[in-house]
Amino acid sequence: MAYLDVFSLAGRTALVTGAGSGIGAAVAEAFAAAGAAVLVTDVDGAAAEAVAARITDAGGTAAHHLLDVRDRAAADAAAARAAGLGGDGVVHVLVNNAGAIAPALFGKLEEDAFRQIVEIHLMGAFSCSQAVLPFLPDDGTGRILNVTSAAGLVGTIGQANYGAAKAGIVGLTKSLAKELARRQVTVNALAPLAATPMTEGIRANEKLAAKTLERIPLGRWAEPAEIAASFVFLASDAASYVTGQVLPVDGGTVI
Template identity: 70%
Template sequence: MSDYSGSSEPKGISVFGLSGRTALVTGAGSGVGAAVAEAFAAAGAAVLVTDINKDAAAQVSQRITAAGGTAEPFALDVCDADNARDAVAAAAQLGSGTLNILVNNAGVIAPAMFPKMDEAKFRRVLDTHLMGSYHCSHAALDVLPEDGTGRIINVTSAAGLTGTIGQANYGAAKAAIIGLTKSLARELARQSVTVNAVAPLAATAMTENIRSNEKLAAKTLARIPLGRWAYPDEIAPTFVFLASDAAAYITGQILPVDGGTVI
């Protein structure tokens, strides 16, 4: 006999909705971050669109509100702990004191072969990806709800899963985010907060240096079973899923959305 005492009533498509929830997305002024912010708003969430470039965040926010959604822009340098706390507070105000969903997406690249990679390049990438995720996640602890709707969704990469050439700093940062994700998932489960990570591969400014190099682009496409790059709006629905009730029993997982690159 099963000891399951939960409801067996089907919830249908509503489990993918985000109405009444508040989200903060970092690095949301372009690329995957912008697509995620717009997808969250389309699913019903109020979104704080943050980016180090406030004008870019404002443009995304304007697109959301023009489409009937709820969004506000916020200038955020995730390397600044005080700035991160202010952003979380602003997002919580959109949700009457609660932040349901945090997406740690902000990132930079500083490619170089390891013998030519100086400490400044290495630290810049680690500080933005890893310490940025730390600052925002730590700041969010006091406002994430314990009712099962709390979500932290980090962004990693195939580089963190398999390594990469010419970006040891990026690979190290993304691998560290995987460890952070799994550790936080174990810790925050007691507050009914789930923590997962997405490893996307999309045509964005972050991958422009690869896509614009004929030789590198050909090698990369050869490793993608689906044989093409994704558009950012093909990546965004995965974040909506992980933020929704449909993923309430998923935590500590790394989900590649990369056309089969990591199998």
């Protein structure tokens, strides 16, 4: 096999959550460009539809699906829809990317805000992974890619809920990697940092933006497309022997 062929996703089907914008949208488009059929899901149905349209307009294969990852029945429906997208009843790749933030210093952090973020990030990853499980192939092409954050690796100020949820995703990733290895399914996580709608509040605040850039050795924010390439790598045969790992794609923020 030619070296570059191992990065191809031709003939594979992927389900990407939170793919209506930001990193999720970039990942969906990158997967399609690599040859995958992609189910673009988001709690914002119009945004998911727009991303799917961009993919099909560019010659790729995609469909859109409204999905709130906190709704287990909706996750089951999305998994079944993705399995039908490629015509073989298989979902090769799941990307648990859906997320949200509700920042507050811990003393003022309300219980509902804590639960909401944990439910979206951690419980969402649980529900979607379990929903996709019956459709994952056992031939070494099955992938679950979870999205964590530096907040889950080293902590952060003002987002204890987000940091706790993202740390939980690391534990979920490593546990699933060990459990699903018997099926030749790999499970990895990425900890990205990019200029997205979720980081807009930080980037728009001069002081916060300056402090954040000080912590990034490369001294700049990545564009979502730069992050997406790492997802293609972990979804492809190039990463067939990589599992249970957390890959920071953050300009050196976590070293």
